[in-house]
Amino acid sequence: MFHKYLYLLGERIKNPYLQKHLSQLMQSDFATIDELEAIQLKRLKKLLHHAKNATHFYKERLKDIDIDTMTLDDLKKIPILTKAELKAHADDLRNEPPGESLIKAETSGTTGEVFLFNKNIHWDASFRAAQYRGYSWYGIKPWEKSLYFWGFKKSFKDRIKIRLLDFLLNRYRFFDYTNEEFERAAKRIKESTYIAGYSSSIHMMAEYFKKRGYRFDNIKMVKGTAEKVYDSYHKAVKEVFGRKITSEYGSAEAGVIAYECPEGNMHIVMENVIVEEIENKAIITNLWAYSLPFIRFELGDYIVLDNETKCPCGRSHKIIKEVTGRIGRKIYGKEGVYSTININHTFKNLSFKYGIELAYSAKQYEKGKMLFEITKDESIDEADAKEKLIASAHEYFKDDLDVEVKFVEYKEGKSKKQKDFESFVDEEVTA
Numbered sequence: 001m002f003h004k005y006l007y008l009l010g011e012r013i014k015n016p017y018l019q020k021h022l023s024q025l026m027q028s029d030f031a032t033i034d035e036l037e038a039i040q041l042k043r044l045k046k047l048l049h050h051a052k053n054a055t056h057f058y059k060e061r062l063k064d065i066d067i068d069t070m071t072l073d074d075l076k077k078i079p080i081l082t083k084a085e086l087k088a089h090a091d092d093l094r095n096e097p098p099g100e101s102l103i104k105a106e107t108s109g110t111t112g113e114v115f116l117f118n119k120n121i122h123w124d125a126s127f128r129a130a131q132y133r134g135y136s137w138y139g140i141k142p143w144e145k146s147l148y149f150w151g152f153k154k155s156f157k158d159r160i161k162i163r164l165l166d167f168l169l170n171r172y173r174f175f176d177y178t179n180e181e182f183e184r185a186a187k188r189i190k191e192s193t194y195i196a197g198y199s200s201s202i203h204m205m206a207e208y209f210k211k212r213g214y215r216f217d218n219i220k221m222v223k224g225t226a227e228k229v230y231d232s233y234h235k236a237v238k239e240v241f242g243r244k245i246t247s248e249y250g251s252a253e254a255g256v257i258a259y260e261c262p263e264g265n266m267h268i269v270m271e272n273v274i275v276e277e278i279e280n281k282a283i284i285t286n287l288w289a290y291s292l293p294f295i296r297f298e299l300g301d302y303i304v305l306d307n308e309t310k311c312p313c314g315r316s317h318k319i320i321k322e323v324t325g326r327i328g329r330k331i332y333g334k335e336g337v338y339s340t341i342n343i344n345h346t347f348k349n350l351s352f353k354y355g356i357e358l359a360y361s362a363k364q365y366e367k368g369k370m371l372f373e374i375t376k377d378e379s380i381d382e383a384d385a386k387e388k389l390i391a392s393a394h395e396y397f398k399d400d401l402d403v404e405v406k407f408v409e410y411k412e413g414k415s416k417k418q419k420d421f422e423s424f425v426d427e428e429v430t431a
């Protein structure tokens with residue numbers, strides 16, 4: 001009980017509207033699709049009226065939309081908002097009336113591309129309420145003891161601040177990923193009911209425990225966020241904790257877009273966001289973003305929606321079948337960041353210098369490493385081509401990128417278009 005009250009105090013300090021949003025979300029947890037769409041339409045109209053009245057940008061953009069009589073389908077008449085547009089018009093889009101409490105947020109993309117913005121208080125509350133509804137699907141109360149794995153280092157001063165707030169929220173956060181820290185984590189895990197954090201960090205810890213034969217049967221949920229969750233991650237986590245990683249899909253701007261239910265389906269938080277799939281791109285409208293309205297925002301992810309499946313969990317919220325990758329990614333070296341054009345140069349150079357022409361697909365799964373999948377061809381001397389390809393890549397990336405080369409069979413009739421570069425390295429995102 002003590003922790004419940006401390007927790008509620010911590011939440012009140014952070015955001016007084018959180019509980020209200022949570023109880024509303026719990027009420028519509030098993031709503032029908034018609035009921036959910038009615039909620040969306042009502043909130044959409046309110047957001048559009050606000051955006052039109054409060055910003056020059058939307059006054060112009062929404063001038064032909066009759067908001068009062070529109071349907072959800074009419075949303076498609078509004079042009080898509082790109083990331084570049086959002087940044088270029090940010091000052092026009094910001095709506096921060098004096099005296100309104102706002103919460104600072106940022107998306108930190110590739111080097112030098114930090115975008116700062118402020119969230120109105122309901123935007124922030126709706127974001128965290130969506131997380132907590134997800135927790136409830138696993139029988140977890142937000143004040144239960146948790147472990148939190150953060151993906152990057154903070155300054156000492158920030159850590160002290162975070163530690164204090166974490167204490168109020170009954171969670172303990174790890175910043176470092178050393179063996180000593182993992183041993184400390186093992187002790188805390190025995191007293192915790194859930195684990196949350198970056199999937200890669202959780203995976204590292206699970207591998208450490210696996211090797212030492214540690215097993216835990218008290219964890220109700222292992223939540224991975226901000227990064228793609230790979231099958232290899234699930235394997236190690238399942239062995240150690242008896243359950244796979246639960247995915248939370250979202251971003252700093254959009255909030256929690258979808259949350260995975262115990263049946264393994266990613267349900268869209270329809271009460272907070274409208275998700276469209278246009279040419280496989282995720283187009284997001286956050287219904288609570290008033291201080292920076294972004295309507296039909298192109299998030300930068302490829303997704304596949306599933307409009308057929310009726311989930312056995314009983315929820316009618318639409319399902320995101322797959323988040324397939326990020327659009328227009330950069331290549332991350334151990335230190336530097338490179339344009340994908342360097343891959344084209346690498347292969348052109350190989351052809352020009354050595355007369356070797358390869359069909360390739362480049363994949364980056366972690367910073368500082370690159371996998372080149374080369375389509376097998378009888379005319380290629382594989383050992384020779386591999387050596388020369390690595391040499392060619394070295395001309396562009398030096399020692400900053402470890403290159404691995406694999407020869408793979410050509411697959412015909414693949415449903416997905418072969419991409420010349422795919423990155424599975426996530427931009428660091430903070431909320």
Ligand SMILES: [Zn+2]
Binds near residue numbers: 313315
């Ligand atoms: Zn479900």
